[in-house]
Amino acid sequence: MTYLSRRRFLKISGASIIATAALSSAGGVVKGAKKLEEKTGKKIKGIQKIPTYCSMCFWKCSAIAYVKNGELWKIVGNPEDPLSNGRLCPRGTGGVGAHYDPDRLKAPLIRKNERGEEKWVQVTWDEAFEYIASKMNKIKKDYGPESIGFFSHGIGGGFFKHLLKAYGTRNIAAPSFDQCLGPRDTAFEITYGDVIGGPERTDIENAKCIVLFGSHIGENMHNTQVQEFAKAVERGASIIVVDPRMSTAATKAKYYLPIKPGTDLALLLTWINILISEDLYDKDYVKKYTFGFEQLKAEVSKYTPEWAYPVTGIEPELIRKTAHEIARFIPSALVHPGRHSVWYGDDTQRGRALAIINALIGSWGRKGGLTNQDVFDIPSYPYPPYPEPKRQRADNPDKKYPFGGAEGYTTGLREATLTGKPYPIKGWFVYGTNLLYSLPNTEETIKAIQNLDLLVVIDVIPSEIAGYADVVLPEAVYLERYDELFAPYFKQPFVSIRQPVVDPPNDQKPGWWMAKQLSEKLGLQKYFPWKNIEEYLDTRLKSAGLSLAEIKKKGVIKGPEIPLNLEEGFEPEFETPTGKIELYSTVLAEKGFDPIPKFTKHKDPPAGYFRLLFGRAPMHSFSRTQTNRLLDNVMNENEVWINADVAKKYGLNSGDYIKLKNQDGVLSNKVKVKSTERIRTDCVYIVHGFGHNSRMLKGAYLKGASDSQLITKYKIDPLMGGTGMNVNFVTFEMEV
Ligand SMILES: Nc1nc2c(c(=O)[nH]1)N[C@H]1C(S)=C(S)[C@@H](COP(=O)(O)OP(=O)(O)OC[C@H]3O[C@@H](n4cnc5c(=O)[nH]c(N)nc54)[C@H](O)[C@@H]3O)O[C@H]1N2
Ligand SMILES: Nc1nc2c(c(=O)[nH]1)N[C@H]1C(S)=C(S)[C@@H](COP(=O)(O)OP(=O)(O)OC[C@H]3O[C@@H](n4cnc5c(=O)[nH]c(N)nc54)[C@H](O)[C@@H]3O)O[C@H]1N2
Ligand code: SF4
Ligand SMILES: [Mo]
16 A cells, blocks of 8 residues: 555556647746846846746645846736636745745855754855765765655655665655645545545535535635635535634634544544434445445444534534535535644544545545546656665654555654664755654654764755754745646646746755756766756656747646546546445455544543644745745734633733643743634644744744644554644643
8 A cells, every 4th residue: 555546656657648738928938137137237127927836835836926127026826727726825925025035044054063053154065065975975885875864845855855766765754744644645545545635636616515624724725725615605505614723714614513622533423323324325326336334334323423422522413413414415515535634643544534424425526526636747757767775664664554655754764763773864864844843742853863974954944954954055945946847636637837037146056956966976967867957847848748948938738628527427446455435444454453433532631731733824834934024024923822711711811922831841932822712622722833943033033832842742643654743732831
């Protein structure tokens, strides 16, 4: 079982689709306006519009950047783009601030003092590469090439991934799996033989009933989903939101269920029981496509609304009513599978329940359900084969977590670095991920770092993880560089380009350039046979019948439309052992796990403590945008949401500052109180990404509190190794 289904893998490596989209011009491509000015001595006048794709988050909407008199002016959506439909979210528009961010890294740095002291010597690129290559050669000689690990998030990391595979390691991991959507996709892969993917295959636009567990669309600003959700609301779709906190989405809901945190599985199993016992499910669909219905029916019969009431805090009548509401809209009802699903450590089983209820309402392959997706196939560059590593991957030795994880486990790699088992990890490359914010238990990460002989961080700002690096490589921001082509699985296959809009202001360089330079120092130049990135991209595009010149003008090229659902002629195939949607999972049974999910109880907060929940704010991404002055202007600190009755009991008012202290005595920075009726009494909530303690992040230093700091405990999912992080409790510290 792999993270990427076999079918998807075959499609990626299969024959190319020839594009049918016609060429239309979105304006001239002018790069390096400032340099041109210097060369010619003439002021660049006028406005250039340059298409590129956004990197303020990982959704990668296509945009058109405007350059006015040689300076970056504004960024808008590319109307040709099926993701953005010509409209960006606030962060996308605020991308201008990434280019102008005064806190940016400006030149390569080598550490002078102890790790974490943030004392550096500025060096040339050549010196930096010489230093890294000599350390890498030594690690290879002393420990073997597998002893280097690579943490990477985002498309730009691809060139380093290629370099490190050529060097001889497969220890590569991203927080987008075991700290994000891993449990959900593993659950759907087990159940349907295919993943939900990102962008998600949710047809929110056409759904008549939408159920959200957590999924705080509107605060979670994944553009396409927000636009589709807004349309659904406008259309009068019935919305059911299950969340301990009244999210923005919950304010649009017909039914809002303020569930006790960690009990979603109880509600889901009860809904499943109601759909079955009251004969409300899609019988033809279930008969035709699913396996294990009778076992499911027997297993869930004990989960009655009366049983679920004390567990979830949701009244039996409301549980019944909402189950009936979902059933009323079959076959256009959608129980959103979620995305950030690492909550309590039993998350794959909750994901299974989400997968099962979607099968009972017949949503897979249905209009308003989970649509078919395909990819604009661009063959990969014809590189020589990589050397085969002699040792197994270190992040999941002997497949301790049997499901998922083809893309690697960040915390598994950290564990191997800490313990030296199954073998020592002595070097880390970190690209585009602030590990001290994205992995739970920062202390473990810092301890692991102390075992390293080399830590290279490639970033655009002096993030917390950069503060611990031996070498910091400053990357040009996305508006200043080419990157890999973007061609995701989506309901409308397309390919889009990232290209330079303006020059980097200082000595920053693109990732592809760094990887290529380093390949030469390591004697691996045969893996980078292309002269420059334009040649690389053009070679790939030509092999798909396209060209760089064409896509540079247009930004996005669409592939042929595909049938999206049964109504349009899509006939689903399920790559599970039974060839059916497995309500009863044969692979889970075989590995000794519950083949049908069972409710498991989670620990309640002790007296005087509250469960720490966290999420997104529309104008920020993770820990990466707080120094962006445009976004800082709209939100410059986070607040802690506390139930109004609780706040009153503690004598707290909105606007007061407190600190949060977790169960292990870890104290946060001071944070502003938001006293509100919109959250339960047993939990508090903060937006992730604030409370920076890297002194070099002047625009964000000590503004707000960091959830990451307080997440010292985490619960690992035994099926796929996801790190459940909603298992920490905090109390209030009044002295600030
Ligand atoms: N603006 C912005 N948008 C983003 C991002 C960003 O950084 N900024 N990041 C993107 C990424 S990569 C991801 S993965 C997504 C994450 O966004 P989602 O997938 O929507 O993440 P969730 O964990 O569902 O969101 C947190 C919500 O879950 C609720 N919650 C917490 N515990 C429970 C529980 O036990 N049960 C239930 N039912 N609800 C609970 C919280 O109150 C909160 O409203 O956002 C994406 N969109
Ligand atoms: N406590 C806690 N942990 C979480 C989450 C949470 O909500 N709370 N969310 C989880 C989720 S859903 C996800 S997807 C992950 C996200 O995890 P990460 O991807 O690690 O998220 P960020 O904190 O944004 O860190 C990204 C880093 O990349 C840098 N960066 C930005 N642009 C570029 C670029 O163009 N080039 C390079 N080289 N670097 C760049 C940023 O400056 C920043 O240091 O975190 C997970 N971990
Ligand atoms: S959702 Fe927003 S930040 Fe993310 S890629 Fe799209 S415009 Fe950029
Ligand atoms: Mo994520």
